[in-house]
Each structure stands twice: as structure tokens, then as C-alpha cells.
Amino acid sequence: MEIRHLEYFVEVARQKSFSKAATISHVSQSAVSKMIKDLETELGxxxxxxxxxxxQLTDTGIIFLDQAQQLVVMFHNLTPEFENRIKMEKxxxxxxxxxxxxxxxxxxxxGEFKKRYPQIEISLLEYGSKKVASAIQDGTLDAGVICIVPDNHYYDSLSFAKDPLFVIVSSQNPISQLPSIExxxxxxESFVLYSNDFSLHDEIINQCRNVGFSPNVIFETSQLELMTQMVAANLGIAFLPSAVCKELDSNRIVSVPLMEPQIIHNMSIVWKRGRSMSHAARLWLQFAKDYFTSNEHFI
Structure with a gap:
């Protein structure tokens, strides 16, 4: 028994005519008659x-019609329902x-994504760039924000911000009076630096060595508040993107543009190349691409 047997049977019962059912089904009347005969033979x-x-339906035909109609409706709804479940914004x-x-x-x-897709749950985990990249590779994370994109053979990426690093110092530090500094x-100076799992940790140390010195790192942290508190207490200096510096307490901490060389803080969204992603993750990535493309002050 095939779905066509049931479809033709239901149509004949509905039209009370083999010829009308054949016309509606776009087949010959003989084809409809054969399908119904085969169905009757199979059912006995x-x-x-x-x-x-x-x-006219027989008594058994009336009983069978109810089940056949349900099966035909379920069959025709199967593909759309399956597609809807895949595309469900959850x-x-x-x-x-x-x-x-x-x-x-x-x-x-x-925030904008959550407004558009309130039923999609977003789990945010704080890591340095190196750990973010590793977690994406092993499947722990769907995507992440990093400063330096790893090997392009294993990751796809979307750059969305380029921001120069500023030196942040205590307002008591003489550097705070300078318009910029090399x-x-x-x-x-004593450095309060990013933890080792941040790519900026290596970048800053390498840039220091390039200009002739190894920095005196007194403390490493992944916490912004702790970093800024140590700087405010004049225990050391630190480096932050200019956008973050705007949010600091200017009475206690002063941000000074870093020059010669200027270190650019790049921010990119990365995800594993070739990985089969959930519909929710694909929605988010496409939303991010559209969002940053439509906002010209990014990138």
C-alpha cells in the first residue's frame, strides 16, 4: 500500500466519482480504478x-475513509512540519x-538579537582568546570573540572592530600629564598585564621586546575591575582599548594614547570552519554579519 492508493481512495470518496477523482488527480480514470482495486485486494x-x-462507500469503506484521511493529511503535513521544526526560532x-x-x-x-529572537537562549562564557579558539575547535563553544584570528584553515571569522590600545595610568603617575607616549x-614601568590565555598578553610582550626591553610584569589578570583597581592604586600601568577607556573613572585613572608603535586591538567573531551548526547558531552568525555591515562605525 502506497500513499497514492490512499490519496486516490479519499478523492473518489469525496467526489463520488472515479472520473472526477481522476481529473482532479491529473491521471487517467483507469489508473484510479486500478489503484482502488489493488487497495481492495490488499485489504480483502x-x-x-x-x-x-x-x-458509494461500503460500510468498511466508511470505516477505512476516516483512517485514510488522517494518514493523507499527516503525510502532506510531514515535510512542512519537519521544515518548520528545523527552522523554529528556538x-x-x-x-x-x-x-x-x-x-x-x-x-x-x-541585545538586538535577543529582541528579534527572544526564545533563543544565549550562554556567555568568559575566556581569553586562546581558550576561546580552543573551545570552538573542540565544540564546547559555537562561536566566540577573539583578538587575533587563529589558523584560517580551521576557522572562519568576521572582523567587527579595530581599536587602538591606550596606556592607562593612575592620575598620580606623571605619564598622566602626557598627550601620548611611546x-x-x-x-x-611595572605592568599589570592580561593573563597568558589572552592573545594580547603575547602581543604586548612581543612589541616591548621589539623596541628593546622586556616588561616588568607584576601581575596578570583576566578581570577588568582588578586591573583598573591596581592601576588606580598606582601599582602599575596597563593597556586597554580606547572604547573601554571611555568607561573608566577619569578622576582616578587617565588613559594616554600609545604611539610608536601603535597596537591595534582587533575584535573578530570566529567559528569552526566546516562544522555543522545548529539553526540557532546560524541565525546568530547571520544576524551578526548583517548587524555590523549595516553599522558603518564598526570595522
Whole structure:
């Protein structure tokens, strides 16, 4: 028994005519008659009383019609229902964020996405760039925000912000009076640096060595508040993107543009190349691409 048997049977019962059912089904009357005959043979009972003037359901035909109609409706709804379930705007996304350098830029994106898709759950985990990349690779995270994109053979990425690093110092530090400062001039300062799992940790140390000194790192942290508190207490200096500096207490901490060389803090969304992603994750990535493309002050 095939679905066509049931479809033709239901149509004949509805039209009370083999010829009309054939016309509606776009097949020959003989094809409809054969399908009904095969169905009756398989069931072992007649489904219609046939005369030259009418076609009428038998008692068993009436009983079978109810089940056949349900099956036909279920069959025709199967593909649309399946597609709707796949496309249902629900699900969960796991995203890795940089606890120090992720700014309001990304928060605005998440806020707009949540307004559009309130039923999609977003799980945010704070890691440094290196751990974000590792977690994406092993499938722990769907996507993440990092500063330096790893090997392009394994990741796809979307750059959404380029922001120069500023030196932040206590208002008591003489550097706070300068309009800008060269990196080489910081050789005698104590550094409060990003933890080792941040790509900026390596970037800052390498840039210092390039200009002739190894920085005196007195403390490493992944917490913005702790970093800024140590700077405010004049225990050391630190480096933050200019966008983050705008949110600091200017009475206690002063941000000074870093020059020669200027270190650019790049922010990119990355995800594993070739990985089969959930519909929710694909929705979020497309939303992010559209969001940053439509906002010209990004990138």
C-alpha cells in the first residue's frame, strides 16, 4: 500500500466519482480504478459499491475513509512540519567572550538579537582568546570573540572592530600629564598585564621586546575591575582599548594614547570552519554579519 492508493481512495470518496477523482488527480480514470482495486485486494474487502449511476462507500469503506484521511493529511503535513521544526526560532548558542576587552559594541549586538529572537537562549562564557579558539575547535563553544584570528584553515571569522590600545595610568603617575607616549618610554614601568590565555598578553610582550626591553610584569589578570583597581592604586600601568577607556573613572585613572608603535586591538567573531551548526547558531552568525555591515562605525 502506497500513499497514492490512499490519496486516490479519499478523492473518489469525496467526489463520488472515479472520473472526477481522476481529473482532479491529473491521471487517467483507469489508473484510479486500478489503484482502488489493488487497495481492495490488499485489504480483502470492497470499499465502494459501484453502479452505472453512482459510486458509494461500503460500510468498511466508511470505516477505512476516516483512517485514510488522517494518514493523507499527516503525510502532506510531514515535510512542512519537519521544515518548520528545523527552522523554529528556538535553541541555544554558546559564545565565548573576552572578559576585559569585550565592550558595549558586542553587548548592543546581543541585545538586538535577543529582541528579534527572544526564545533563543544565549550562554556567555568568559575566556581569553586562546581558550576561546580552543573551545570552538573542540565544540564546547559555537562561536566566540577573539583578538587575533587563529589558523584560517580551521576557522572562519568576521572582523567587527579595530581599536587602538591606550596606556592607562593612575592620575598620580606623571605619564598622566602626557598627550601620548611611546612604548619604549615605558621600560621602567611595572605592568599589570592580561593573563597568558589572552592573545594580547603575547602581543604586548612581543612589541616591548621589539623596541628593546622586556616588561616588568607584576601581575596578570583576566578581570577588568582588578586591573583598573591596581592601576588606580598606582601599582602599575596597563593597556586597554580606547572604547573601554571611555568607561573608566577619569578622576582616578587617565588613559594616554600609545604611539610608536601603535597596537591595534582587533575584535573578530570566529567559528569552526566546516562544522555543522545548529539553526540557532546560524541565525546568530547571520544576524551578526548583517548587524555590523549595516553599522558603518564598526570595522
Amino acid at each position: 474487502t470492497p470499499l465502494f459499491n459501484r453502479t452505472s449511476k453512482y459510486v 535553541g541555544k548558542i554558546s559564545i565565548g567572550l573576552l572578559p576585559i576587552t569585550s565592550t558595549t559594541i558586542f553587548a548592543e549586538l546581543l 612604548l619604549a618610554s615605558l621600560s621602567n
